[in-house]
Amino acid sequence: MEQTIRGAIQTTSHFERDFRIILENGAIRHIHVLGHPVLDASGALVEFVGSHMDVTEQYQARVALENALEEIKGLRDQLYQENVALRQEIDETSMFEEIVGKSDALRNVLKDVETVAATESTVIIYGETGTGKELIARAIHNLSRRRGNAFVKLNCASIPTGLLESELFGHERGAFTGAIAQRIGRFELASRGTIFLDEIGEVPLELQPKLLRVLQEREFERLGSSHTLRTDARLIAATNRDLSQMVEQQKFRSDLFYRLNVIPIHVPPLRERPEDVPLLVRHFAELFSRRINKPIQTIPSETMSALVNYAWPGNVRELQNVIERAVILSTGGVLRVPSTDLKSSSPTSTVVRRPKADAPAPDRDQMMQALQATSGRVGGEDGAAARVGMKRTTFIAHMKRLGINPRTVIQHF
Secondary structure (H helix, E strand, O other): OHHHHHHHHHHOOOEEEEEEEEOOOOOEEEEEEEEEEEEOOOOOEEEEEEEEEEOHHHHHHHHHHHHHHHHHHHHHHHHHHHHHHHHHHOOOOOOOOOOOOOOHHHHHHHHHHHHHHOOOOOEEEEOOOOOOHHHHHHHHHHHOOOOOOOEEEEEOOOOOHHHHHHHHHEEOOOOOOOOOOOEEOHHHHOOOOEEEEEOHHHOOHHHHHHHHHHHHOOEEEOEOOOOEEEOOOEEEEEEOOOHHHHHHOOOOOHHHHHHHOOEEEEOOOHHHOHHHHHHHHHHHHHHHHHHOOOOOOEOOHHHHHHHHHOOOOOHHHHHHHHHHHHHHHOOOOEOOOOHHHHOOOOOOOOOOOOOOOOOOOOOHHHHHHHHHHOOOOOOOOOOHHHHOOOOHHHHHHHHHHHOOOOOOHHHHO
8 A cells, every 4th residue: 555655656546455454352344445636736736535345245255255166156156077978878768777686696696785885995897799888887886975076977889989088087288180179088987976987998008098097196197298197086997808818818907807806796697697687677668668658467387487587698788679679569468479589599599598607516525636737727718617517706705605715726736
């Protein structure tokens, strides 16, 4: 204020300014002052006339408004970012409105879901194509403390290799040809929520170190930027491939595999839970009949039997498509499934039968001997599981039950 007054005196000009004062009790008041010069007949400055106004309330109101606008902008930006990730799902009606089934195999999976949902650990979901791995991932998110935040998904197999890094971590304007604007990556969008990476086995080797870093350090940079960003996203991955075998073939980094394989969940194929087929058939029949306004009152026993005995190589997704087509083509309120929908590739077979169940479970010594003969390798044509006539996933389950560690099995012999 002293500088303002000195300047006004030297230039004989008016002045207007806001300043603050501190009262004896420590209170702060905001003042608006206005001064106009008064000159005598010779043009010399005589005095300043003007006014002082206490504008504390107006100042506080303006600050409150600015803070509110800033908060609104932040919320708007957050909502926009979440909508960017969720926009692709607006027109996609999930075919799996709920997890349907009562088989022991499915119940075991749901028990695992309830257990891991309460944790913050990384989860990887193994299962064949069409088994509903995304549905399991959503169930984990919805049962977790993060359910109020975004669930961001990305199918790593559907994105060209050159664009996958940008999808995961984002890019700055001009980072590469065609980058005409800044883009926020999925890990940034999913902060405080969950990111679901389907087909994780399709991530190229050159990108895997960056994925490992974001899992371990929670840090990443957008393409074209040196500024380090942080994320609090929980990762749930899924694959229909044998990652351990890919590690042996040097197609997948071992350190990333061990970081992902913290809590594995194995989703059984539909052929291993045939008791769930009738429930799924009724569920999808009701769903599609309601959707196209075409009531289905009856499902013939021979139709249901054929559906139960089919091996469903495409799993629940294939069953869903078959029932949707059947509802569209059926007449008279009776569900009819065309026989061509249940034919295998073999010209001599009209129904694909479920494969035989695993052989009787071997005892601990047999499993140890098989592991010894394969140097602890479980999967593959010559792995320990194949030697005892079991599926790899079943063999692993028995190892866990018996407390067998394949890395130390050689020490026992």
